[in-house]
Amino acid sequence: MTTRYRLEETTPGPQWDAFVEASPNGTIFSLSAYLAAVRQPSRLYWCLNGNERRAAVAVTESADGSCAVLHDFVIHNGILFAPPANKQNRSTVLSERFEIAVDVAAALSRRYARVELALSPQVADIRPFLWHNYGRDDAPHYAAEVRYTAYASLEGFAQAAAPEDVPLFPEISYSRRQEVRKALKTGVRTTEDATPEDLSAFYALTMGRQGITVEAERLDELRDLAAAVLAGGFGRLFATRTPEGELAAMALFGMDSKRAYYLFGAGDPHLRNTPCGTAVLWDAFGELARAGMTEVDLEGVNSPRRGWFKLSFGADILPYYQLVKDGPEPPSAEA
Structure with a gap:
């Protein structure tokens, strides 16, 4: 040939x-x-x-x-x-x-x-x-x-005054809607003041709760990658705190000309029953939409636990x- x-x-x-x-x-x-x-x-x-x-x-x-x-x-x-x-x-x-x-x-x-x-x-x-x-x-x-991965539309997030104004909101699961409302009602706050070191430490805790030990070298690589995308201006690290100010959940997103990507998420296992794990993504979606992003790749739904959580945000599955x-x-x- x-x-x-x-x-x-x-x-x-x-x-x-x-x-x-x-x-x-x-x-x-x-x-x-x-x-x-x-x-x-x-x-x-x-x-x-x-x-x-x-x-x-x-x-x-x-x-x-x-x-x-x-x-x-x-x-x-x-x-x-x-x-x-x-x-x-x-x-x-x-x-x-x-x-x-x-x-x-x-x-x-x-x-x-x-x-x-x-x-x-x-x-x-x-x-x-x-x-x-x-x-x-x-x-x-x-x-x-x-x-498989999953894409969530960010349509309407930038202009929404309330969750109900977002077209995606009725498509997310009932428990996810309840968590979004609870976060707003109780004063959960999402900011961008956490560090790559915080993310790496929380990631180790999150994996540990699932019985997975992450090698120190891989945690260092995660920290350095987070630092690189933040320093390069194509990443954002969101952190959600309880009403009492405790750091509870984090999510790192990368961005290119087409969409945002949910690169890493992690949380404090002791605070997993708070709405912070939901709020960190929902609030991030709004900030990413206001920055011009139109969709987010939730990056992989290839295990039962992660697949269930990500798809509860009303995303579309793509092979x-x-x-x-x-x-x-x-x-x-x-x-």
Whole structure:
């Protein structure tokens, strides 16, 4: 098969970030500053047709660079398509993106012994990956796992004088509505005066209550990532306190040109029966809407406990794909 598109390694910076922001499936998780704050090597590629950039590819790598691997804090990566060119209709766009994905699947398989990708929900067609080395038993294949996230609309939050003025409010669960009202009635306050250190400490407490011990290195990475998105101006850390002033819950959001992302949430287990865990998200939605955000990715509903809580905010479920290719290409396929 003739290869029309080729990968060319590039570097992070303004040109890369402009492409990510313009891409219909680009996300915060491929921005230069975000990847720089993650303690995992990353590699960036242009996908070129001649000299024209028709897509980009972002991966995180193993320490020796032999594998493209997933990272817990990089929720989406892989292919980032360019916006449609002038005069491209829907059929042409879909055809071009299919061809791009065919060549990207092959190029990554040649470069890495193992490939792990987590595509954004906007990449719906994974046939080029599933059909890589189609019909061959002597060559590796990509396998797909369906994952889920949830998007909540922020319509009406910016202008709302009361929760009932927000179109999302009647769509959230009864208990969530009661918690929102209780927070307002009792004087729960949400501010932005907590620190990344506070978030890291609360995250350890939250995971500990679930019987999960988080390694100190991962907590430090979370703290540094929070600090980086806040310092870079594309993150906001909200903190909710009880009427008595006790810090009870926190939520870190990242932002790009398309939406906000609920990156991390944590709370004091001793105050989990207060409405603060609900208020920190509801109040954050209002502030994010006033900053121009139109939707928020609640970032993963892939466990029963987290899925139940996030979906109780009336969000829409969206599938996305994690892809894994395990094993090198046979010598005849290597470029």
